[in-house]
Amino acid sequence: MRHVIFPDMCMFIRWFAIVALAAAIGCGGRGAGTPAPTAADAAAFLVTVNETMLRLGVEQNQSGWVQQNFITDDTEALAAKVNQRSIDTIARFAKDATKYDKVEVPADQRRQLNLLKLSLVMATPSDAKEAEELTTIMARLEGLYGKGRWCGNPEKPDTCLNIDGVTKVMATTREEKRLREVWEGWQTIAPPMRKDYARFAELSNKGAKELGFPDTGAMWRAKYDMPPDEFTKELDRLWDQVRPLYLQLHAYVRMKLRAKYGDAVPATGPLPAHLLGNVWAQDWQNIYPLVAPANADPGYSLTDILKRRNLGALDMVRAGERFYTSLGFAPLPKTFWERSLFIRPKDREVVCHASAWDIDLVADIRIKMCIDQTEEDFTTIHHELGHNFYQRAYKDQPILFRDSANDGFHEAIGDTIALSVTPEYLVKIGLLDKAPDTARDIGLLMSRALDKIAFLPFGLLIDQWRWKVFSGEVKADAYNRAWWELRLKYQGVAPPSARGEDFFDPGAKYHVPDNTPDTRYFLADILQFQFHRALAKEAGCTVPLHRCSTYASKEAGARLNAMLSMGQSRPWQDALEALTGSRQMDATAIIDYFAPLKQWLDEQTKGQPIGW
Numbered sequence: 001m002r003h004v005i006f007p008d009m010c011m012f013i014r015w016f017a018i019v020a021l022a023a024a025i026g027c028g029g030r031g032a033g034t035p036a037p038t039a040a041d042a043a044a045f046l047v048t049v050n051e052t053m054l055r056l057g058v059e060q061n062q063s064g065w066v067q068q069n070f071i072t073d074d075t076e077a078l079a080a081k082v083n084q085r086s087i088d089t090i091a092r093f094a095k096d097a098t099k100y101d102k103v104e105v106p107a108d109q110r111r112q113l114n115l116l117k118l119s120l121v122m123a124t125p126s127d128a129k130e131a132e133e134l135t136t137i138m139a140r141l142e143g144l145y146g147k148g149r150w151c152g153n154p155e156k157p158d159t160c161l162n163i164d165g166v167t168k169v170m171a172t173t174r175e176e177k178r179l180r181e182v183w184e185g186w187q188t189i190a191p192p193m194r195k196d197y198a199r200f201a202e203l204s205n206k207g208a209k210e211l212g213f214p215d216t217g218a219m220w221r222a223k224y225d226m227p228p229d230e231f232t233k234e235l236d237r238l239w240d241q242v243r244p245l246y247l248q249l250h251a252y253v254r255m256k257l258r259a260k261y262g263d264a265v266p267a268t269g270p271l272p273a274h275l276l277g278n279v280w281a282q283d284w285q286n287i288y289p290l291v292a293p294a295n296a297d298p299g300y301s302l303t304d305i306l307k308r309r310n311l312g313a314l315d316m317v318r319a320g321e322r323f324y325t326s327l328g329f330a331p332l333p334k335t336f337w338e339r340s341l342f343i344r345p346k347d348r349e350v351v352c353h354a355s356a357w358d359i360d361l362v363a364d365i366r367i368k369m370c371i372d373q374t375e376e377d378f379t380t381i382h383h384e385l386g387h388n389f390y391q392r393a394y395k396d397q398p399i400l401f402r403d404s405a406n407d408g409f410h411e412a413i414g415d416t417i418a419l420s421v422t423p424e425y426l427v428k429i430g431l432l433d434k435a436p437d438t439a440r441d442i443g444l445l446m447s448r449a450l451d452k453i454a455f456l457p458f459g460l461l462i463d464q465w466r467w468k469v470f471s472g473e474v475k476a477d478a479y480n481r482a483w484w485e486l487r488l489k490y491q492g493v494a495p496p497s498a499r500g501e502d503f504f505d506p507g508a509k510y511h512v513p514d515n516t517p518d519t520r521y522f523l524a525d526i527l528q529f530q531f532h533r534a535l536a537k538e539a540g541c542t543v544p545l546h547r548c549s550t551y552a553s554k555e556a557g558a559r560l561n562a563m564l565s566m567g568q569s570r571p572w573q574d575a576l577e578a579l580t581g582s583r584q585m586d587a588t589a590i591i592d593y594f595a596p597l598k599q600w601l602d603e604q605t606k607g608q609p610i611g612w
């Protein structure tokens with residue numbers, strides 16, 4: 001669940017740190033008299049890197065697993081220590097890798113060296129003082145967000161809301177004044193971050209330059225096997241493919257919100273940012289009841305079926321496993337069943353947010369979830385297992401290649417499989433007697449669009465903003481203006497009140513102070529539909545795309561495995577081709593998937609203004 005309640009936790013735990021907070025040790029420069037590094041040196045270096053990263057990765061996974069399964073001060077301290085050691089080591093390796101920039105090495109070694117340099121989200125400058133300053137700033141930014149609270153009445157502590165409280169109000173309250181107050185309230189946590197953020201951008205750029213990148217944003221974009229500027233254009237091209245559907249959804253939601261909130265919602269302009277059920281307007285699912293189509297109830301509830309048949313957590317996971325074995329994948333190992341966490345323990349604190357793990361980076365795969373008998377968890381199990389089967393498929397690759405083709409792919413795989421949890425699939429596995437009539441699908445498609453389509457422009461613009469900040473195109477005195485310009489341009493969303501430069505609204509989104517790139521979520525949302533369409537074709541589906549399940553298709557499974565087993569060993573275009581036959585990302589699969597909804601929206605918004 002990428003960005004739903006806890007908007008920022010990925011369900012798949014990366015085994016090595018992607019954020020280098022540590023002071024990096026020793027940079028690449030050679031002193032006079034040092035012999036030039038050779039291809040043999042590069043090969044030896046990579047052997048060391050692989051061995052060290054395997055060892056540290058396993059330690060990090062083990063300590064992370066224990067910490068999340070037994071939350072105590074001690075397990076947290078131990079896990080933090082191991083994490084820091086990994087981060088330091090990878091930061092050092094990344095800088096050392098630049099020594100071999102001009103050495104001629106075989107292509108797969110060059111790729112490993114590049115990936116090593118790109119494994120950092122933030123590179124610290126080699127100057128020890130600056131490195132320390134940057135580390136301190138990052139900790140402070142995270143702290144400001146983590147401790148962020150808004151109090152309606154500072155005299156009364158029970159009026160104070162943290163992000164969980166704010167999220168709940170935004171999701172459930174339908175009173176415009178209260179929503180506005182809480183929305184504005186939450187943004188008050190961010191202005192103290194503004195100065196730190198400017199300095200962070202400056203220092204992290206310095207570190208990126210030392211690794212050979214023009215700035216931090218360019219370093220992020222360099223991950224995608226194409227020139228950074230071309231990648232930016234590619235994202236806009238994908239967005240343009242989806243935009244007509246987004247415009248229809250936007251117009252329809254505006255019409256419905258206007259019916260509910262009156263003149264607080266303009267007839268023709270942008271949507272007010274505080275009325276979309278989420279404090280960042282990045283997921284509109286919570287306003288489903290306000291925009292629900294009539295007669296769109298599917299006529300069954302999987303949650304009720306699970307309860308009625310008393311299917312427990314293990315039964316649900318077994319069903320998820322059967323999906324993958326039906327595609328031709330080997331069953332999960334015995335250790336998966338012995339070591340996973342499926343049920344919330346009664347006797348201790350655990351992190352219940354669902355995640356998938358690959359502890360030994362070979363075969364010790366697990367999930368950690370507190371499973372309830374709900375449709376949502378049934379789908380999430382399919383999603384999490386997608387990570388596990390991916391991890392196992394690339395286990396024979398060198399360590400640096402044991403990851404998804406690009407960072408959008410891992411999340412996309414889990415979601416691709418989740419798209420196959422259709423009524424027809426439930427019929428096939430005996431949970432449902434008869435699939436409902438397709439005339440009732442508009443409700444399901446609407447709900448899915450409020451999640452996935454509404455997210456796309458936001459997922460795109462957060463990084464657009466940061467890239468402009470890192471490159472210097474947006475200066476510190478225009479942070480907020482640039483933020484709202486992008487939100488207007490992509491989302492068609494506007495703040496409920498004037499937001500001058502006294503504010504720092506980007507900082508009220510966790511991924512900004514936390515420095516997590518967001519492009520991967522945008523890509524995952526696009527790719528999952530492209531994957532689904534390709535697999536559906538392979539499975540010989542003749543029903544509409546949103547009704548197609550690839551369950552039990554060995555052909556689809558073989559295609560999927562061809563891609564998964566490549567890991568990150570080849571440019572993502574090769575991996576994409578292995579599954580879809582195309583080397584280009586293509587958002588038209590979204591249009592195909594939502595075609596019935598698009599048609600329905602066109603009818604609903606006939607005569608209504610479109611756009612803003």
Ligand SMILES: [Zn+2]
Nearest residue numbers: 011012411414
């Ligand atoms: Zn996930």
